[in-house]
């Protein structure tokens with residue numbers, strides 16, 4: 001596919017993404033793509049979007065057993081592996097000791113993510129729109145943990161979303177298992 005790369009250079013002092021990136025998508029993270037009116041972040045979602053655009057051999061056939069290995073690694077990369085690797089990287093950059101390491105970063109990231117999620121849930125019933133989807137199943141556990149840690153006090157839309165989810169018959173049935 002033809003493409004045009006736009007660079008957003010990191011802030012010299014903070015080493016974080018510049019505010020120009022946040023004007024394109026409120027999560028203020030690279031990569032982001034813009035195509036046919038779609039603005040998409042999250043590298044895994046971007047890859048799936050690009051693969052959906054046409055003929056390609058970068059995704060095993062859905063009927064093959066390789067497809068599920070592909071799916072697992074696609075999610076594992078950012079869902080599991082990135083956290084310890086990036087935490088290790090940040091700890092190496094950190095020069096303070098005691099409780100200070102990472103504290104500013106984690107608080108900033110939590111506020112960024114939770115306020116973004118709250119703004120999205122102000123506009124729609126479920127993450128993908130009007131229909132409950134697997135994205136809701138993926139999001140619920142972390143939001144519930146955030147709630148139990150007292151992180152949702154100023155997030156009314158996430159709170160009402162969780163109440164909606166917890167009221168679903170399937171959710172109640174799943175809770176019977178633990």
Ligand SMILES: N[C@@H](CCC(=O)N[C@@H](CS)C(=O)NCC(=O)O)C(=O)O
Pocket residue numbers: 015016017028029030031041042043044078
């Ligand atoms: N899970 C996201 C991670 C996005 C991310 O953290 N991007 C980094 C660069 S690789 C970034 O923009 N960092 C700048 C910042 O956090 O300010 C993805 O897969 O796209």
